[in-house]
Amino acid sequence: MEKQYTIPIGPVHVGLKEPITAWLDLEGEKIVGATVRPGAIHRGIEFMARERNPIQVIYLAERICGICSFSHITAFVRAVEDAAGIPVPPRGQYIRALTLELERLHSHMLWAGVACYSIGFDSAFNLGMVLREKVMDVLEVLSGNRVNYGVGTIGGVRWDITPKVAAAVREMVKYYRAEFYPFYEIVTEDPIAHARMRHVGTLSYEDALRYGAVGPTARASGVRCDLRHSSPYEAYADFDVTPIVPQDYYGKAYGDVFDRFLVRVHEVYQSLDIVDKIMDGLPEGDIVWEKNATKVLLALKKAEGTGWSAIEAPRGDDSHVVHLAAGDENVTWWKVRAPTYANAVSWPVMFRENELADAPLIINSIDPCISCMERILTTDVGRGDQRLLTRKELLKMSREKTRRLMGK
Amino acid sequence: MNLAKYLEILPKSLWVTTCNSGSCNGCDIEIVATISPRYDIERLGMKLVGTPRHADVLVVTGPVTKFMTEKLRRIYHQMPDPKVVVVVGNCGASGDVFYKSYNLDGPVDRIIPVDVYVHGCPPRPEAIIEGVAKAVLKLENLKASLEAKEEAVS
Ligand code: SF4
Numbered sequence: 001m002e003k004q005y006t007i008p009i010g011p012v013h014v015g016l017k018e019p020i021t022a023w024l025d026l027e028g029e030k031i032v033g034a035t036v037r038p039g040a041i042h043r044g045i046e047f048m049a050r051e052r053n054p055i056q057v058i059y060l061a062e063r064i065c066g067i068c069s070f071s072h073i074t075a076f077v078r079a080v081e082d083a084a085g086i087p088v089p090p091r092g093q094y095i096r097a098l099t100l101e102l103e104r105l106h107s108h109m110l111w112a113g114v115a116c117y118s119i120g121f122d123s124a125f126n127l128g129m130v131l132r133e134k135v136m137d138v139l140e141v142l143s144g145n146r147v148n149y150g151v152g153t154i155g156g157v158r159w160d161i162t163p164k165v166a167a168a169v170r171e172m173v174k175y176y177r178a179e180f181y182p183f184y185e186i187v188t189e190d191p192i193a194h195a196r197m198r199h200v201g202t203l204s205y206e207d208a209l210r211y212g213a214v215g216p217t218a219r220a221s222g223v224r225c226d227l228r229h230s231s232p233y234e235a236y237a238d239f240d241v242t243p244i245v246p247q248d249y250y251g252k253a254y255g256d257v258f259d260r261f262l263v264r265v266h267e268v269y270q271s272l273d274i275v276d277k278i279m280d281g282l283p284e285g286d287i288v289w290e291k292n293a294t295k296v297l298l299a300l301k302k303a304e305g306t307g308w309s310a311i312e313a314p315r316g317d318d319s320h321v322v323h324l325a326a327g328d329e330n331v332t333w334w335k336v337r338a339p340t341y342a343n344a345v346s347w348p349v350m351f352r353e354n355e356l357a358d359a360p361l362i363i364n365s366i367d368p369c370i371s372c373m374e375r376i377l378t379t380d381v382g383r384g385d386q387r388l389l390t391r392k393e394l395l396k397m398s399r400e401k402t403r404r405l406m407g408k
Numbered sequence: 409m410n411l412a413k414y415l416e417i418l419p420k421s422l423w424v425t426t427c428n429s430g431s432c433n434g435c436d437i438e439i440v441a442t443i444s445p446r447y448d449i450e451r452l453g454m455k456l457v458g459t460p461r462h463a464d465v466l467v468v469t470g471p472v473t474k475f476m477t478e479k480l481r482r483i484y485h486q487m488p489d490p491k492v493v494v495v496v497g498n499c500g501a502s503g504d505v506f507y508k509s510y511n512l513d514g515p516v517d518r519i520i521p522v523d524v525y526v527h528g529c530p531p532r533p534e535a536i537i538e539g540v541a542k543a544v545l546k547l548e549n550l551k552a553s554l555e556a557k558e559e560a561v562s
Binding site: 011012018019040041042043044045047048051059060063064065066067069110113114126129130132133136146147148 | 427428429430431432433434435436437438440441444445446470471473475476479483499505506508509510511512529530532
């Protein structure tokens with residue numbers, strides 16, 4: 001047997017957008033085991049919420065994660081509405097669904113771009129980022145912000161769809177229908193991208209179920225799960241959303257990084273269809289239950305109970321549970337379970353039998369959102385001093401592998 | 409000093425490295441957006457590099473959690489002189505929404521010296537570029553004083 005080495009990746013790593021540490025046990029180039037240590041950027045958000053009232057917590061919930069910010073506030077306000085029995089007008093529900101889909105679009109495109117970047121396919125990364133700017137523009141027209149939009153509030157939404165926004169949305173859909181296909185083609189037809197992603201980081205159907213993977217990660221392994229399909233919320237009950245699994249499109253689900261790429265690409269198209277349907281069926285009426293925030297707070301102060309909500313965020317199921325006590329203005333307690341937490345459990349399985357150069361790609365392949373995941377984990381002491389493979393070296397290795405494949 | 413004049417003839421190509429010390433990611437995606445073709449910092453001679461050992465500018469996001477304090481310090485010390493630090497985002501500048509957390513050592517200026525603050529939650533890519541460009545002025549001053557010191561020694 002070859003000698004085993006343990007190599008840490010992270011917490012700060014150029015292939016990762018956020019701090020997380022993984023220790024990989026290597027035999028030569030092969031990964032035989034992996035330990036993941038989360039908790040680097042735990043900020044204690046759930047604790048802070050206990051000193052704030054629900055409207056203030058919306059801003060905190062938005063900053064759990066900047067990429068799926070709207071998913072988090074939607075899940076949070078839905079939980080509060082559940083606890084306090086506040087209804088949401090239909091137009092408000094439609095605008096929420098629209099913003100959720102816009103968020104999914106930009107998140108999936110960002111992921112597709114970053115995945116290309118981590119295999120050294122920079123031209124595809126740039127193409128993906130150019131495409132993504134279009135939906136950022138639409139979000140900016142809708143809300144005035146690019147990242148933390150502040151669209152949702154308790155009982156509805158804060159921004160209405162004006163004719164100007166509607167025109168921007170329609171134009172965006174047209175633009176993507178025409179422009180997104182070349183990106184898809186460039187990546188999927190490329191033999192190198194194929195070689196780098198196919199049969200890498202495989203998660204079988206059984207393992208996906210056993211380790212409780214959710215969202216596109218589970219769907220890429222062939223699991224038909226999508227909360228928009230199985231327990232529709234907001235306006236989704238009006239549209240027929242079917243989970244996208246690779247076997248429906250390509251005959252077989254491998255559950256590898258390439259399948260995760262394909263699933264996300266098809267979800268972009270699915271989102272475009274949903275956006276179209278939302279715009280066609282947009283009902284008239286109010287966008288919010290009560291405009292006056294003081295009145296909302298008074299109603300919430302009287303409310304007593306536990307509310308619950310789960311939605312399909314771009315990365316999988318995001319569930320929030322909130323408890324409100326009568327007579328208390330603040331949130332009594334709040335629990336968030338973000339999709340990355342469920343998906344990160346399967347990292348060690350995906351790592352096994354892969355090469356070290358594939359590690360950043362595999363970590364990125366579940367679209368990790370570390371800041372979502374780390375709210376109430378206690379940090380343990382790191383494993384002392386270890387030899388560090390610098391992030392530069394790793395990126396270099398990853399890119400060299402691409403070059404090697406190209407040479408063949 | 410006139411920033412516009414400086415940008416016209418950038419005295420040096422800035423190499424930038426980033427460190428996420430516990431941010432919500434919002435600022436980080438905007439930093440990624442600055443290297444994308446629409447904002448394209450490379451046309452200004454700036455470049456995102458993977459290691460602090462090559463960098464002139466350190467861009468820090470996030471309110472610095474307890475775990476990241478040591479890491480941030482280490483990254484700062486790995487950078488060669490002269491160096492400047494830019495904090496991107498409100499939460500790195502003041503704690504912002506995270507101000508009452510039990511797990512923060514930040515904001516960033518309690519850990520390492522900061523030269524430029526870029527406000528916003530998150531700031532727009534244009535603002536981030538402006539912040540990094542402002543670092544040029546500081547970097548030039550630092551360089552001049554370092555050179556003066558060296559001359560005095562020799
Ligand atoms: S400043 Fe705002 S957007 Fe930026 S990392 Fe902090 S909380 Fe997130």
